[in-house]
Amino acid sequence: MQAHAVIDHITGWLKDYHATAHSKGFVVGVSGGVDSAVVSILAARTGLPTLLLEMPIRQKEDQRERALAHIEDLKQRFPNVKAISVDLTPSFNTFAETVEVDESEYPAKQLALANARSRLRMMTLYYYGQLNGFLVTGTGNKVEDFGVGFFTKYGDGGVDISPIGDLLKTQVYELAAELEVIESIQKAQPTDGLWDTDRTDEQQMGATYPELEWAMSVHGWNRPEDFEGRQREVLEIYTRLNQAMQHKINPIPVCEIPLKLLNGS
Incomplete structure (x- = not known):
């Protein structure tokens, strides 16, 4: 860089x-x-x-x-x-x-x-x-x-x-x-x-940032089953966290009302 x-x-x-x-x-x-x-x-x-x-x-x-x-x-x-x-x-x-x-x-x-x-x-x-x-x-x-x-x-x-x-x-x-x-x-x-006890990011997430960066680079192209050992474990961690965080980055869901209900027809 x-x-x-x-x-x-x-x-x-x-x-x-x-x-x-x-x-x-x-x-x-x-x-x-x-x-x-x-x-x-x-x-x-x-x-x-x-x-x-x-x-x-x-x-x-x-x-x-x-x-x-x-x-x-x-x-x-x-x-x-x-x-x-x-x-x-x-x-x-x-x-x-x-x-x-x-x-x-x-x-x-x-x-x-x-x-x-x-x-x-x-x-x-x-x-x-x-x-x-x-x-x-x-x-x-x-x-x-x-x-x-x-x-x-x-x-x-x-x-x-x-x-x-x-x-x-x-x-x-x-x-x-x-x-x-x-x-x-x-x-x-x-x-x-954010905690009263000492908690590093790695302890909370279960992986280091370099490990998560690697997982981010292969996610979507590979599945955890494509790897073994620590790589498989890290990709499983990343996949789980990524799926759980979608509500944070996606737009707030808006209930769209059909026009016929709004128009009273």
Whole structure:
């Protein structure tokens, strides 16, 4: 991949879309992960006002440290960058207490709460986006957004634009190196940061990003039975996740009413 050329292309695309949308800049949620780090630098490179939001919810200290270190790095490098830290833990705790249910009766409780964290952050991003006239800038990559659906519907999937949605995770890491993202972020294990316990992306999905990228490349052309060992296992994982995520990327189903019913004939 021509990393520098891709960086220039995305930067130009962001500027062009900003002009078309008549926005005043960009707002990006910064998590301490590589995707948000790359997207925030790409937005900053446009020279347009870029607001970084750090939104901890019961966050692990190392994740916060990486996010804050990245924010300070960008503020030093780009005069158009501003940042706000919004501690959403009290708001989330109130929500969690209000909707408390018995986990033995509702086994999906922890997953529902994890998704609620993402949706609370989305709401916060749009709040500050609307205050400033900024575009909410997504941080999802191609494997997550179009392969395995590793995002929250109307959470981190709720954005105005998606600058790296056509890039694989390994390609995002290439851009991170070219953009000189701080080393602690480049070396960190990918995690969505939505759980009280440490859960990496690989632990949640059952495969690494390079493995899922391979599965994405052969999916539709091959079946799991065409392979053996780990490859078969990975393609089975990818196929299962891909099938389960279709509701996230397909348009919302609309019940079409026959004209004869609408016309009363």
